[in-house]
Amino acid sequence: MKDVVVIGGGPSGLAAAPEIGKKGYDVTILERNGELGGLLQQCIHEGFGTLLFDKSLSGPEFADIFINRVHDTGVKVELETYVKSVEKREDGFEMTAVTPKGVEIIKTRSLVYAIGCRERNRFEIKIGGTRPAGVLTAGTVQRLVNLYGVLPGKNPIIVGGGDVGLIVARHLYLEGVESILMVYPEEFFSGLPRNAQQCILDFDIPYRPRTTVKRILGDKKVEAVELVKVDENWDMIQGTEEIYRCDSVILSVGLVPYSEKVEELGAEIDCKTNGPVVDEFFETTVEGVFSVGNLVQIFDYVDDAVQTSFVAAQGVDKYLKGFSSKRDKPVKLKPGKNVGTVTPQVIAHDADDDIKIFFRPGIEKEGARIELTSGKEVLKHQKKRYVRPSTLEEMELPRDILSKKKEVMVDVR
Amino acid sequence: MSISRKVKKVLKKFPYDISFVVDEGIVLLEGEVNSHQEWVKIGLNIGDIKGVKGVVNEIRWKGMKEGKTRAERRENIASKNERKRLGKHEVVIIGGGIIGCSIARELSKFKVDVALVEKGPDVSLGQTRANNGMVHPGLAPSKGSLKRRLNVRGNEMYGELCEELDVPFKRVGSLILITSRTLKKYKRYLPLGLNTGFCKYILPWLVKKKADRNRLKGVEILRGDDIKKEVKGVTDDVISAVKIPSTGIVDPYELTIALYENAKKNGVDFYLDTEVVGFAKEDSMIRGVITDKGVLGAHHVVNAAGLYSDEIAELADTKEFTIHPRKGVELLFNKRIQDDVEHCLTELTLPSHPTSKGGGINPTVHGNIIWGPTAKEIESKKDTSVDKKDIDEIMERYSKVLPDFPRSEFIRYFAGVRAPSFTEDFIIRPAKEVQNLLHVAAIQSPGIASAPAIAEYSVEMLDKMGLKLERDESFDGSRRAMDRAAEMSDDELRSRIQEEQRWGNIVCTCEMVSEAEIIEAINRGAESFDAIKRRTRAGMGECQESYCLLRIADIMSKELDIPLKNVKKEWAESEFFDGTVRGEEG
Numbered sequence: 001m002k003d004v005v006v007i008g009g010g011p012s013g014l015a016a017a018p019e020i021g022k023k024g025y026d027v028t029i030l031e032r033n034g035e036l037g038g039l040l041q042q043c044i045h046e047g048f049g050t051l052l053f054d055k056s057l058s059g060p061e062f063a064d065i066f067i068n069r070v071h072d073t074g075v076k077v078e079l080e081t082y083v084k085s086v087e088k089r090e091d092g093f094e095m096t097a098v099t100p101k102g103v104e105i106i107k108t109r110s111l112v113y114a115i116g117c118r119e120r121n122r123f124e125i126k127i128g129g130t131r132p133a134g135v136l137t138a139g140t141v142q143r144l145v146n147l148y149g150v151l152p153g154k155n156p157i158i159v160g161g162g163d164v165g166l167i168v169a170r171h172l173y174l175e176g177v178e179s180i181l182m183v184y185p186e187e188f189f190s191g192l193p194r195n196a197q198q199c200i201l202d203f204d205i206p207y208r209p210r211t212t213v214k215r216i217l218g219d220k221k222v223e224a225v226e227l228v229k230v231d232e233n234w235d236m237i238q239g240t241e242e243i244y245r246c247d248s249v250i251l252s253v254g255l256v257p258y259s260e261k262v263e264e265l266g267a268e269i270d271c272k273t274n275g276p277v278v279d280e281f282f283e284t285t286v287e288g289v290f291s292v293g294n295l296v297q298i299f300d301y302v303d304d305a306v307q308t309s310f311v312a313a314q315g316v317d318k319y320l321k322g323f324s325s326k327r328d329k330p331v332k333l334k335p336g337k338n339v340g341t342v343t344p345q346v347i348a349h350d351a352d353d354d355i356k357i358f359f360r361p362g363i364e365k366e367g368a369r370i371e372l373t374s375g376k377e378v379l380k381h382q383k384k385r386y387v388r389p390s391t392l393e394e395m396e397l398p399r400d401i402l403s404k405k406k407e408v409m410v411d412v413r
Numbered sequence: 414m415s416i417s418r419k420v421k422k423v424l425k426k427f428p429y430d431i432s433f434v435v436d437e438g439i440v441l442l443e444g445e446v447n448s449h450q451e452w453v454k455i456g457l458n459i460g461d462i463k464g465v466k467g468v469v470n471e472i473r474w475k476g477m478k479e480g481k482t483r484a485e486r487r488e489n490i491a492s493k494n495e496r497k498r499l500g501k502h503e504v505v506i507i508g509g510g511i512i513g514c515s516i517a518r519e520l521s522k523f524k525v526d527v528a529l530v531e532k533g534p535d536v537s538l539g540q541t542r543a544n545n546g547m548v549h550p551g552l553a554p555s556k557g558s559l560k561r562r563l564n565v566r567g568n569e570m571y572g573e574l575c576e577e578l579d580v581p582f583k584r585v586g587s588l589i590l591i592t593s594r595t596l597k598k599y600k601r602y603l604p605l606g607l608n609t610g611f612c613k614y615i616l617p618w619l620v621k622k623k624a625d626r627n628r629l630k631g632v633e634i635l636r637g638d639d640i641k642k643e644v645k646g647v648t649d650d651v652i653s654a655v656k657i658p659s660t661g662i663v664d665p666y667e668l669t670i671a672l673y674e675n676a677k678k679n680g681v682d683f684y685l686d687t688e689v690v691g692f693a694k695e696d697s698m699i700r701g702v703i704t705d706k707g708v709l710g711a712h713h714v715v716n717a718a719g720l721y722s723d724e725i726a727e728l729a730d731t732k733e734f735t736i737h738p739r740k741g742v743e744l745l746f747n748k749r750i751q752d753d754v755e756h757c758l759t760e761l762t763l764p765s766h767p768t769s770k771g772g773g774i775n776p777t778v779h780g781n782i783i784w785g786p787t788a789k790e791i792e793s794k795k796d797t798s799v800d801k802k803d804i805d806e807i808m809e810r811y812s813k814v815l816p817d818f819p820r821s822e823f824i825r826y827f828a829g830v831r832a833p834s835f836t837e838d839f840i841i842r843p844a845k846e847v848q849n850l851l852h853v854a855a856i857q858s859p860g861i862a863s864a865p866a867i868a869e870y871s872v873e874m875l876d877k878m879g880l881k882l883e884r885d886e887s888f889d890g891s892r893r894a895m896d897r898a899a900e901m902s903d904d905e906l907r908s909r910i911q912e913e914q915r916w917g918n919i920v921c922t923c924e925m926v927s928e929a930e931i932i933e934a935i936n937r938g939a940e941s942f943d944a945i946k947r948r949t950r951a952g953m954g955e956c957q958e959s960y961c962l963l964r965i966a967d968i969m970s971k972e973l974d975i976p977l978k979n980v981k982k983e984w985a986e987s988e989f990f991d992g993t994v995r996g997e998e999g
Binding site: 101129219220 | 898995
């Protein structure tokens with residue numbers, strides 16, 4: 001019986017495993033690909049590690065730091081391993097894993113899910129029209145270009161101003177595509193302002209805000225798209241349709257946590273984040289099952305995502321020692337009407353340390369006031385110069401203000 | 414009253430100058446109307462006349478796209494290929510949909526040299542592909558129609574056929590739901606109490622009576638809690654229901670692929686990627702089928718060209734019917750949805766739509782739930798586009814039946830185009846002007862359910878047309894389905910991996926498809942991504958290819974020994990990618 005199995009060898013799994021391993025536990029990472037690093041391996045641009053290491057690293061460089069930690073702490077790694085099923089047993093969990101060597105049964109006392117997210121596709125945003133070849137997600141294009149040296153097309157259009165889209169746009173531009181255009185429904189790019197500046201504005205790549213693709217045209221291969229203007233609610237404005245010729249459509253329209261597997265295990269899912277509900281140690285509603293990184297919610301910076309792993313590592317340690325700090329009734333953290341998502345969703349323990357919460361504003365506002373309230377009582381507030389949905393915010397939550405509270409609301413005013 | 418007089422009477426209702434000719438029950442219409450809608454309406458009105466066997470609707474509508482280029486293109490290709498010999502067969506079937514493939518397999522039971530010509534690179538690329546897979550029981554078609562006879566018979570044949578071909582088929586049964594909306598259009602004539610009573614007692618009885626008349630077995634009337642037991646989450650508006658146990662579900666392209674594989678095994682020659690562009694004729698007989706690859710000599714020809722069957726007829730100089738394309742949009746839901754839909758559900762609304770049974774809510778054999786199809790007359794046979802308003806229409810319509818269903822959790826939408834004629838019945842008969850051509854055309858719903866019976870009936874017709882049929886004792890009707898990692902026990906999978914480690918490399922994580930399955934699909938003839946997808950289900954899960962597309966394309970590139978950028982989605986010129994980064998050889 002293993003102490004801990006970490007599912008996923010991307011950044012958040014790589015960060016969690018050695019942190020737990022160095023406390024002396026028997027830890028194994030299961031990774032479905034042939035190498036560790038996850039999405040980092042296809043991110044050959046720089047910008048990783050600025051918060052954690054004060055350095056701007058490429059994806060593989062950032063991954064290497066953690067891969068070294070994995071090896072140094074004696075964490076076991078199983079590559080090309082697909083977890084088919086996980087079942088709860090009295091003394092832990094029994095998992096069935098498929099690998100090119102066979103089908104293995106693995107038993108473990110606790111589990112850390114670090115399986116990240118997937119890209120939203122054209123169906124989820126209801127793009128109409130036909131279904132020809134040439135409609136690809138930005139992550140697929142990034143992999144295609146960086147790992148295979150192949151381009152998606154000569155005249156791509158990029159839909160959505162998310163980070164992967166911004167980076168892919170710059171890359172395609174530099175690879176000499178004949179034409180390129182980025183469209184997105186927001187007033188400003190939904191990716192980080194830093195990426196918008198360095199990827200689009202610095203290169204004069206054409207872009208159109210408040211615009212989306214209504215229909216894809218083309219029988220066998222993408223021939224054009226029908227663009228349409230949208231209003232501030234993203235509703236299409238009739239009469240503004242326009243045909244734009246292109247040979248590929250690249251979608252950067254958001255990421256969705258891969259929550260299917262934890263849901264199957266019985267974990268409660270937060271319909272706002274689409275990830276599992278977690279407490280301040282990133283334990284899900286299934287005891288002994290932890291969830292970290294982009295599976296919990298979509299982070300803007302990998303540096304922030306891996307911090308969840310560090311905190312979860314403490315939680316796993318406490319769990320394996322038999323938690324003694326659990327409250328009878330957890331405090332619920334809820335997003336207010338101007339907030340999209342909040343994590344963790346529950347505070348389940350009594351402890352001394354403060355808690356760091358992450359929330360995504362639902363509105364764009366200058367001179368915002370962030371409030372933690374319980375009923376009508378304001379527990380804490382702080383000023384923020386500027387908030388917008390594209391930037392995830394964090395805030396310290398002192399435990400003492402939670403005493404005797406049932407529910408705390410996070411809101412932006 | 415003669416057909417001519419009836420046609421004249423119908424045309425009087427329309428404010429246009431339409432000329433017509435009636436010849437042995439075939440009505441040829443010419444003239445011009447304002448819109449495509451009017452074109453459809455006139456066609457249907459004429460097709461409805463008793464005794465009319467076909468409507469050739471050559472009326473033009475304003476804004477109609479010129480069809481001439483298509484004919485010119487075909488003539489051009491024909492003139493280049495009419496001297497090239499491609500092969501010689503006793504029977505040449507045109508069209509590789511479920512109908513063409515069913516006939517091919519049926520004929521392979523006899524000592525006949527058969528070939529099938531399909532313009533696409535795989536079978537089941539037309540109507541068949543986008544069907545929702547419902548095997549109708551044979552309730553809807555009207556008395557005396559060919560549809561009804563073949564549907565009832567076809568449905569009966571399904572169990573045995575699918576067992577032989579190792580194709581999943583489930584007789585899940587269907588429920589026709591009678592609700593407070595069923596008689597909405599008659600509200601003016603029916604006070605509420607009367608309406609409810611009618612819906613509770615008389616209407617289900619009438620439906621059951623029709624089912625009994627069509628010889629459907631085990632049909633039951635359900636009321637109150639009995640309905641709620643059968644259909645979890647059903648609307649409170651439901652008043653009564655009629656349950657038909659013989660309704661089934663099947664995967665239409667999997668069945669078509671199975672028919673294709675089995676027919677091939679029994680000696681049928683398949684010419685894929687081969688388009689029929691004309692016929693070499695002698696008097697009223699076809700001697701050769703001219704394709705873009707050369708000429709196929711033939712004693713008998715079967716026109717199972719689906720949407721294009723009217724054009725094939727025209728190429729053979731025997732215009733007898735016009736196909737009016739009718740689009741259907743479907744919405745496919747995530748397997749994760751816990752709300753089990755166990756039966757096919759349809760809400761009855763009266764008066765029934767003249768040309769559509771209204772679609773419904775169906776389970777699929779793979780564990781998804783599918784809503785649809787819609788029915789919309791369209792101008793172009795190739796128009797499989799889906800718009801947001803189609804999706805909204807489906808959602809609104811079926812949410813009324815299952816109000817709490819998580820309707821936003823669909824994973825894909827798609828559309829197919831049906832191929833009805835204006836008489837709205839199947840057209841299975843020898844061509845009027847060509848002695849050795851059999852039309853198996855205008856096969857729309859319930860075409861899937863009827864397919865096995867259509868094949869049987871078509872062979873009977875060929876027999877009557879002089880084809881010599883002698884049983885082939887060496888016929889082997891069995892076919893083995895693809896093995897699937899997802900369906901294996903741990904021990905089974907373990908031993909497969911021992912033999913071949915690629916069984917342990919899972920490339921599609923949503924549907925748990927291994928690399929070995931991708932390779933097996935390629936070995937079975939799949940050359941495109943979609944052909945692999947149809948055989949393995951890779952890419953059909955929640956993420957809709959966003960994880961596996963590139964991984965599978967990479968395997969295809971290696972196995973088919975082609976550069977990654979030549980990997981196709983389906984057709985020629987449907988490559989996924991184009992171009993290489995700087996410094997790489999293009």
